Amino acid sequence: NAGVTQTPKFQVLKTGQSMTLQCAQDMNHEYMSWYRQDPGMGLRLIHYSVGAGITDQGEVPNGYNVSRSTTEDFPLRLLSAAPSQTSVYFCASSYLAGQGDEQYFGPGTRLTVT
Amino acid sequence: AQSVTQPDIHITVSEGASLELRCNYSYGATPYLFWYVQSPGQGLQLLLKYFSGDTLVQGIKGFEAEFKRSQSSFNLRKPSVHWSDAAEYFCAVGKPYNFNKFYFGSGTKLNVKP
Numbered sequence: 280n281a282g283v284t285q286t287p288k289f290q291v292l293k294t295g296q297s298m299t300l301q302c303a304q305d306m307n308h309e310y311m312s313w314y315r316q317d318p319g320m321g322l323r324l325i326h327y328s329v330g331a332g333i334t335d336q337g338e339v340p341n342g343y344n345v346s347r348s349t350t351e352d353f354p355l356r357l358l359s360a361a362p363s364q365t366s367v368y369f370c371a372s373s374y375l376a377g378q379g380d381e382q383y384f385g386p387g388t389r390l391t392v393t
Numbered sequence: 394a395q396s397v398t399q400p401d402i403h404i405t406v407s408e409g410a411s412l413e414l415r416c417n418y419s420y421g422a423t424p425y426l427f428w429y430v431q432s433p434g435q436g437l438q439l440l441l442k443y444f445s446g447d448t449l450v451q452g453i454k455g456f457e458a459e460f461k462r463s464q465s466s467f468n469l470r471k472p473s474v475h476w477s478d479a480a481e482y483f484c485a486v487g488k489p490y491n492f493n494k495f496y497f498g499s500g501t502k503l504n505v506k507p
Contacts, residue, residue, distance in 0.1 A: 283436075310493065312495070314497075319402070319499055319500075320499055321397075321399075321483055321497035321498050321499040321500050322437075322483065322485075322497040323497070324494060324495060327493055327494070329493055335493070337494060338494075338496070369436055369437070371437075376493055377491075377493055379425035379442070379444060381427075381439045381442065382437075382439070382495070384436030384437045384438070385436055386435065386436050387434075387435075387436055
């Protein structure tokens with residue numbers, strides 16, 4: 280199993296550009312989530328999904344969209360990037376939703392918005 | 394409002410010394426509690442978790458944590474630190490009544506002196 284994979288590893292955007300961060304898992308996990316990590320703030324939940332077709336907002340959802348058309352994939356879209364979205368983004372998944380199961384994290388995407 | 398507090402931003406210990414990292418949460422009900430470790434440039438790895446039952450939980454790499462309801466704490470301990478333990482440690486909680494939302498503390502960076 281590859282586990283949780285994220286692409287790209289690094290990305291530089293200009294303000295106003297759009298892009299999609301990709302996340303995929305091959306463990307047949309029900310639950311997937313996106314976090315952003317900023318210095319001194321830990322990880323903050325952006326959006327999560329409890330299964331294909333079901334998504335919900337986390338702590339800091341503004342400026343981000345998600346969809347879950349398959350069990351495996353959970354892309355994160357930035358429609359109009361802003362410097363405040365400069366961060367490291369982590370995708371995570373766990374087997375069952377709603378059970379507080381262990382989350383498996385991807386290696387992260389480092390995004391810089393200029 | 395911050396629901397998970399890690400009061401120590403940086404801690405330095407000598408190799409072979411004992412370690413305790415502090416974590417406090419602010420929910421009235423008992424949440425699910427987790428400790429994760431992040432090595433530089435990597436994603437997060439679960440060390441241990443507490444859902445219910447025995448308040449002292451054992452994890453990987455020789456770590457343990459104790460849940461104290463009266464103090465709303467879930468401190469991480471290790472009797473003898475190894476140089477390879479140098480990393481950043483995050484406490485996390487699964488929100489009561491909605492275990493699809495997870496909240497992370499701001500992290501404690503551990504340095505290990507030879």
